[in-house]
Amino acid sequence: MKRILVPTDFSKHAEYALRVAAQIARENNAEIILLHMLELPHQGTDAMGSGSDIPEIMFFKNRAIDKLEDLMDVDFLKGISVSEIIQFEKAFEGILGVSKKNDVDFIVMGSHGASGFQEMFIGSNTEKVVRFSDVPVLVIKNETPSFSAKNLVFASDFSDEIKKPFKQLLDFARGFNANLKLVMINTPNTFKPTAVAERMMADFMAEFDYPNYSTHIYNDVNVEKGILNFANKVDADLIGMCTHGRTGFAHFFNGSISEDLVNHAIRPVITFKI
Template sequence: MKKIIVPIDFSEYSDYALETAAMLAKKNNAEILALHMLEMSEAILTKGDSEMQQETIFYLKLAEKRFNEFLEKDYLDGLTVTPIVKHFKVFSEVNEVAKEQQADLIVMGSHGSSGLKEFFVGSNTEKVVRYAEIPVLVIKHNPILTEFDNVVFACDFSEDAVAAYLNAKRMCDSLKAKMHLIYVNLPSESFKSTPEIEAKVSGFLKKADGDLEGLSNVAYVNDYTVEKGITSFSNKVGADLIAIATHGRKGLAHFFEGSISEDLANHATLPVMTFKI
């Protein structure tokens, strides 16, 4: 892990994310890319070239000043921190910055959302999770005592999830964390018997790892929803972090089917890290 992106909106939640990123950067000798999305009004963008440039420069300088003040944190001492200011506020663009900078991880603070606001609008974190092609770590609380030693990776053990599992495994290795794998069995059409689950998991691990050494780290949980199953198991094993594969659904597919990873990113009290399938 060499580069970590942290979107900054000057809130306490982006402060939590920045402090978490600092902890990870110190462990991995990584650079922090602090990203501020400066929203430019339509009025400014539709002005004449010369006038627009002057006003854009003015707002960029204001943002830079506030940015520099925000980054004056003791926990950043000794780290390489690169401020990046972009004059847009479209959160799908965070992925473009990540690709441009060849970043390895996005760390983002979130207070989550719920009810009608979540259903129709969603949170900015949810949008980043949906579009990001690299892992996204979502932080909800002050991370002073946070150590990611115990990680729960939730998986459906389908062939599509092999790459996400291997990415999560590499991330856990870099964090020196123990990874628990979990399959949540639901009382619905997707219900599977124990032999069926064991066969599915064994085939998955053989394809992903080439052996069955990880089988002892796999748990099977029965619950009414995947989200509830992951949360209860994470509490049971004292997890520090929930990791999950995400399809990054967009448009109508996302609207009707939803996304377990985005629900967890919004609702879980533990930090959540997503890996794109």
């Protein structure tokens, strides 16, 4: 992990994400790209507006530059290589475009609003970034003075399509020397006998070299509640999952992760695209 992209709108939630990105950058000797997307009032009909809009455009740009420069001078970024980008583009398209253009390894974003993950994921820019980003996305909801991924829960059905993104998760886990807790959620509609579930997980892990892991089977009424309750039970630092680009959250057990998981998760969530 050498290059971390942190989109910011200068909100407190964006600062929470930047603080976590700074911690990760220090541990991995990585650089941070600080991105502010400047969506102008007339954007959408005319990318840069008419000639009469130029003073307004320059006002917003200069104000954003001042804020970015102030942000780059904060104490928690000292000693870290930080660059800044201001992009005249809609947030979702711009974030993905900057990520690809700058060969970003990782995106860290914050959630916004009282409704937390619901506001962030359902139909918003962050939801779209999570859905379509080719690189892992870490979403931070609350202030996290000391970010840790030592106790990392990864929930999955452990099918073959998960193997490719799982390699990315292992790279992340190695960087934090994480204790990886692999969990398969058993529900009434997707019930598997313990012996069958254990064999599926053992066969899945047989292809990977990562000694510090344990496997778990957790029974609950649905997958969403199972992941949340298991994460609470083991006091997870971080919840990991995979996503499908075409539909958003990955299909666990032939069904989509519902709104309940992202609405109620209080822990950081990291996603990896299938």
